[in-house]
């Protein structure tokens with residue numbers, strides 16, 4: 001059985017880690033594809049500044065669902081990287097932990113081949129009138145680069161970055177902030193620098209700039225100017241009301257869907273059960289970054305409970321999300337998605353303290369109401385809504401607006417996905433990413449229907465796996481995809 005894994009970040013490494021556990025692995029020949037830089041590490045955990053931290057305590061992030069301390073234990077056992085405050089470790093350390101898995105397997109098993117090239121095309125080889133299909137993977141347009149497989153896993157991670165003001169290619173415009181240690185190579189000490197976006201990627205840039213260029217002031221700006229929340233003390237929580245049993249009952253009475261309002265009623269009951277003042281916390285922000293960060297730092301217990309229940313909702317979002325009608329999914333994205341986004345994936349408290357210090361000492365300014373950015377051939381001009389006189393001028397702009405979610409937004413930075421869509425292997429999901437079966441991660445092709453042996457995991461499936469892109473959720477999907485695949489084949493024999 002020939003298997004291709006395309007993309008060797010968290011999802012790719014996790015799939016391989018699952019495959020090797022089964023007796024059937026002996027009969028497999030697995031080719032893993034990625035570029036030499038990201039092979040085994042992926043994009044978020046690539047080699048970069050040690051200022052970029054994983055967003056949860058190291059003891060809680062692991063590729064092993066049975067041992068959430070495994071990464072931390074790995075860190076303690078090795079002697080190459082040592083940090084004085086290892087509670088939140090740099091992200092690239094997690095990358096080395098993942099890569100260690102890949103390299104160990106590669107040494108141990110002869111049937112794993114690392115192909116350090118990016119994949120350009122995957123097409124389906126089937127004779128006219130035949131339903132028996134093979135998958136062909138190509139790293140270039142040359143026919144001798146084509147490899148045929150029985151099973152393909154598409155695990156290419158995040159799509160390329162948005163370019164909201166069409167500035168890509170403009171001198172001084174940095175289209176993606178990673179790796180951060182390359183972003184400011186060309187910057188002069190007199191340059192004025194702006195970051196567009198106030199989410200997690202902009203925190204990375206702030207941490208990097210303030211550590212390595214302490215005399216460079218930066219403006220951080222976005223439409224809302226909201227920073228992510230600060231991590232509180234997050235307890236273990238289980239839903240009492242938002243349960244598959246309650247959803248199944250409601251579905252029977254509502255033509256197969258759970259109305260969003262009914263789901264929210266159950267969620268509010270869970271919040272009441274855990275004494276979480278949900279309305280108050282949703283509306284706690286005043287629009288003043290120092291006051292907002294300080295509030296979060298001072299309300300660790302209550303905010304931690306709120307973050308735990310939102311994290312739990314995200315973990316279960318596969319069946320919650322896919323129980324809604326399309327109209328309710330759109331309503332959710334319009335009215336509730338931003339609450340989920342701002343309050344989950346919180347920043348470590350020490351990042352919050354660092355931002356407060358740098359706002360107070362004038363190195364960072366956070367501005368909201370960004371409406372437009374133009375380049376006049378020399379400078380970038382920022383215009384803010386409701387204040388037509390407030391126009392700022394910058395020399396360097398770092399884009400931290402996050403990655404695209406819809407296939408309709410892609411350009412040749414995502415050539416593989418465009419090719420897959422063009423060859424009718426994948427099709428767009430109306431709410432983002434590609435169509436897959438939620439229960440199995442099998443891709444639904446517009447030409448061949450459900451592809452029995454082609455699977456997608458990660459952000460490319462965001463229309464179905466709404467907000468489920470953290471390490472643990474990816475690992476859970478990898479476990480269940482391999483379990484379903486190999487049990488299905490066993491049952492057939």
Ligand SMILES: Cc1cc2nc3c(=O)[nH]c(=O)nc-3n(C[C@H](O)[C@H](O)[C@H](O)COP(=O)(O)OP(=O)(O)OC[C@H]3O[C@@H](n4cnc5c(N)ncnc54)[C@H](O)[C@@H]3O)c2cc1C
Pocket residue numbers: 006007008009010011012033034035038039040041042043044045053054055056061091117118119120155156157158201416457458459469470471472474
């Ligand atoms: C900046 C950032 C920070 C994050 N921090 C955290 C965190 O601290 N904790 C957490 O739980 N989650 C975090 N996440 C969420 C993160 O996306 C997931 O946890 C996880 O890394 C995603 O895994 P993945 O395998 O889908 O993507 P990746 O790990 O990025 O792997 C995708 C791989 O596919 C490769 N690839 C792409 N195109 C091709 C091609 N054509 N051919 C071959 N290979 C290809 C890429 O080079 C890459 O190595 C973060 C995300 C981002 C963007």
